[in-house]
Amino acid sequence: MFKSGYISIIGKPNVGKSTLLNKLLGEKIAITSKKPQTTRTNICGILTGKDYQLIFFDTPGIHKANKTLNKVMTSKIQRAIKDSDAVVFVTDEKGTIDEEVLAYFKMMKDIPSILVINKIELFQDEKEIKETEEKFLSYFPFKYVQKTSLIKNEGITELLSKIIEIVPSGPQYYPPEQITTETERFIISELIREKLIEKLKHEIPYSIAVQIEDIKYRQERDVYYIKAVIFVEKESQKMIVIGENGKMLKEIGTMARKSIEAFLNCRVFLELWVKIKHKWTKKEEWIKKLIHQRF
Ligand SMILES: Nc1nc2c(ncn2[C@@H]2O[C@H](COP(=O)(O)OP(=O)(O)OP(=O)(O)O)[C@@H](O)[C@H]2O)c(=O)[nH]1
Ligand SMILES: [Mg+2]
DSSP states (O other), rough: EEEEEEEEEEESSSSSSSHHHHHHHHHSSOOSSEEEEEESOOOOEEEEEESSSEEEEEOOOOOOOOOHHHHHHHHHHHHHTTOSSSEEEOOOOTOOHHHHHHHHHHHHTSOEEEEEEOGGGGGGHHHHHHHHHHHHHHHHHOSSEEEOOOGGSSSSSHHHHHHHHHHHOOOOOOOOTOOSSOOOOHHHHHHHHHHHHHHTTTTTGGGGGEEEEEEEEETTEEEEEEEEEEEEEEEEEHHHHOOGHHHHHHHHHHHHHHHHHHTTTTTEEEEEEEEEETTTTHHHHHHHHOOOOOO
């Protein structure tokens, strides 16, 4: 019996949802960072085995959304849940259950779900992990609970077996070699944003978006030429992103180029431009264009 289904990976910001998607696939599709609210849209990852195909959706972290950008982000979580055959709910040592989380538990009511307690190496002892598990189970009837330490590669195979168990029987939707429905362009723009998040401080990562303007493969040189634009909201942010004598932008460019080269498995020439798009995080039309390039 072949099994297949849509599985959304949800949870509070920074618990390790995107790390989990990458670990399940064995490929880097989703960007990750130490800072919360890294993922801004649903990101598809497909894992095909001999008798299963799992279509995962990594989602933005559950948080109280006051600003327009955050509202668009959290609306994506609901979209993912609606289309899901199963939910993987990830938590960490903080074990946060707040009003927002409870609202999502309501939406997950009839969907078979697994609780993942990640970052187990950060818990004091087994007792503390057990308490987190019991707390979650008192709020939602998870079918399974899986402890993981994604950075130590622990619990991933066990989680995978549980996911396969709870998805229904169904067809193979995608060819087995396809690992995502995201475009190369989108993933490259995200890899650049990942380095911007890593290098820039305070609120700047939240005001940044990246768009690929041009991507060309030159066969005679075996190199990709990529031109990307980094959007910020104001002049002062543009100056910080560029840095003194362009030093910051250069460093970000080098880091991003290396990670794009690893992704494309090819040499890359990366050209970065910084532009101002006033208050783009407050304008829905721009948010839609800039956070996901599936126009
Ligand atoms: N200590 C520890 N850190 C982890 C583990 N798994 C993931 N992380 C780290 O936790 C941070 C957040 O990981 P992400 O995968 O970006 O988290 P996320 O849930 O996708 O976050 P948002 O996209 O902001 O909602 C990163 O720095 C990861 O390296 C783990 O098992 N142990
Ligand atoms: Mg994420």
